[in-house]
Amino acid sequence: MTNTIKLAEFSSVVFFVGAGMSAESGVPTYRGAGGIWTQYRYQDFACQRAFDADPQGVLDFHEVRREAVLTCKPHAGHYALAKLQAAHPRLHVITQNIDGMLQRAGVHVDAELHGSLWRMRCAKHGIREDAATGQFSTRRCPDCDAWLRPDITWFEDAVNEDVFTKAGELIATAELFISVGTSAAVYPAANFIPLARRAGARMIEINPERTEASTLFERCYALPASEALTTLFV
Numbered sequence: 207m208t209n210t211i212k213l214a215e216f217s218s219v220v221f222f223v224g225a226g227m228s229a230e231s232g233v234p235t236y237r238g239a240g241g242i243w244t245q246y247r248y249q250d251f252a253c254q255r256a257f258d259a260d261p262q263g264v265l266d267f268h269e270v271r272r273e274a275v276l277t278c279k280p281h282a283g284h285y286a287l288a289k290l291q292a293a294h295p296r297l298h299v300i301t302q303n304i305d306g307m308l309q310r311a312g313v314h315v316d317a318e319l320h321g322s323l324w325r326m327r328c329a330k331h332g333i334r335e336d337a338a339t340g341q342f343s344t345r346r347c348p349d350c351d352a353w354l355r356p357d358i359t360w361f362e363d364a365v366n367e368d369v370f371t372k373a374g375e376l377i378a379t380a381e382l383f384i385s386v387g388t389s390a391a392v393y394p395a396a397n398f399i400p401l402a403r404r405a406g407a408r409m410i411e412i413n414p415e416r417t418e419a420s421t422l423f424e425r426c427y428a429l430p431a432s433e434a435l436t437t438l439f440v
């Protein structure tokens with residue numbers, strides 16, 4: 207690989223995107239300075255037990271997060287990724303992010319591993335899009351009046367098997383795997399990094415910090431996502 211990486215040289219490319227991608231837009235990451243889990247206990251706001259104990263409190267927390275995301279705008283790196291994807295039909299994007307920032311820049315996301323802040327779910331009646339404003343359009347299922355919960359994989363939840371299967375299939379056939387802005391600390395999502403390596407993909411990491419997975423990459427670019435995505439790839 208030369209300094210500029212020509213994506214057209216790879217039959218299939220996967221970008222594996224974490225919270226660091228949104229950081230430059232002003233969306234806080236989860237870990238590190240200012241991280242969400244340094245300020246809030248997930249046990250109080252991001253697990254089914256918390257929701258069962260205090261649905262209104264948990265929904266309030268997620269509304270605050272939705273409102274915060276809506277004050278943020280995609281950055282140049284988001285738009286660069288959308289442009290690269292438009293030029294490369296087999297450029298796939300798999301994200302752990304729930305904030306929808308990639309989609310707002312026009313990126314097609316193949317797998318939202320941890321769900322979305324912009325969908326709600328009734329245990330009985332399934333998923334409803336809810337993307338208009340910071341406030342949820344309704345907190346109760348119109349069909350059965352049960353509390354709706356965000357369609358997010360909280361701590362202690364099982365992952366969405368269908369979404370993980372699809373992501374696994376894309377990664378198993380990727381010739382180039384590029385991790386952007388993830389600490390690689392949360393499993394099972396982080397298992398996709400060794401999976402890509404075992405499958406024989408060329409491995410690139412973009413993160414200003416070393417991560418738990420850095421040793422699995424051939425190249426680690428200690429750059430912010432916006433700079434890396436606007437300069438490293440054609």
Ligand code: APR
Nearest residue numbers: 224225226229235236237302387388389392413415430431
């Ligand atoms: N560009 C690239 N990476 C950055 C930038 C930036 N401008 N700023 C910060 N980072 C890196 C940090 O160094 C860190 O390694 O982004 C990473 C963010 O890590 P986390 O906060 O742990 O986010 P992520 O890996 O996406 O978290 C995974 O944890 O709580 C759960 O469900 C939540 O999806 C989330 C999962």
